[in-house]
Amino acid sequence: MSRRALLPMTALLLALPVFLLAACAPGGGTGKVIGGPARAEEPSRVSIPSIGVTSPLIRLGRNGDDTVQVPPPEKGTTAGWYTGSAKPGTPGAAVIIGHDGPRGGKAVFRDLHKVGKGTVINVERGDGKVLRFSVTDTETVDRSAFPTRKVYGHTEEKALRLVTCADEAAPQGRPVESLIVYAELVA
Template sequence: MSLAHHPVRRFGTVPGLARLALVAPAVLAVLTGCSAAADTAAPASRVPVSRAASSGAPEVKRPAAPAKVAIPSIGISGSLMELGLNADKTVEVPPAEKGMTAGWYVGGSVPGEAGAAVIIGHNDTRFGKAVFHDLKKIAKGADITVTNDRGESAHFTVTDTESVSKSSFPTEKVYGPTEDHALRLITCDGDFDAEGHPVNNLIVYATLD
């Protein structure tokens, strides 16, 4: 699949996290301005087990959804919500009033499976510090644990971090195809622009142990 970087657009007024603009519906997202969430649209690739069974196809056990994320080295621990698409084909972020809850983007991979899994969390909101406020303190080699709704845990090791301008977000690097069992954590970073929005995104890259 050909992946290209979408021109950056800014949204909203909530400081602390960027909204995501898609290159193609339900396929690829790029962090841009700050906003609260809207309605979810499920990716077309997610087919309920019951539908597969009724069509005569072998029943396939659904992947367990991630439910919690923890980074012991910097004191981060919290539940995860699912993030889909807004009506305008942008990816949701957690609502500002749930700033201490990060979200898993359902259009990416399930954490622990092949491909890039993406977890998005606020740095700050109008309500104060949020779940990824201290993410900038993370170091290479740190453990990130994602626990699913069956109680099974996947451990990832941080391989790299980078703070990038929202105008040059590395879309393909973050969301593009990979054979690795990869995890990306994303939040806002850097100085504020004239409207009070952070100008950068902090990206944490990790791979499954």
């Protein structure tokens, strides 16, 4: 691949951690959220039975400053699928983002820290097909060292990544850690 072709990808990978700095801050993710029903091959709902999560998915794109959108604060109980990531069940990492803090009620990923290896995550597609993923690992990282390539980078695996904030009592109300859940398709 030429250097010219790598420049846009490098810029994208460098910009992705920036969204995480704003993701759980008050007013974070203020770009326009892409709505509407999912297409047949796109995810429409996520559930994690062991922690009582069931949520429709909104479609998330990119903000005007090229950062990844997060669900708006008034949608704290709803997760979103980043449309720039893989479609669940296809090679690559499908990325689902949600809040962990209470914004008008219990946030969708409030108990995500309770999942461990083997936890089942179900993703329903627009055509009604349910894909079953199994957690392979979890990781809490400082946002300044967010593993962008590991989360968003290409993989041949049919993978799922869930991303949320990890620390409730951060200075100035801005979380400094992210929780990442890694999972692979099993059925």
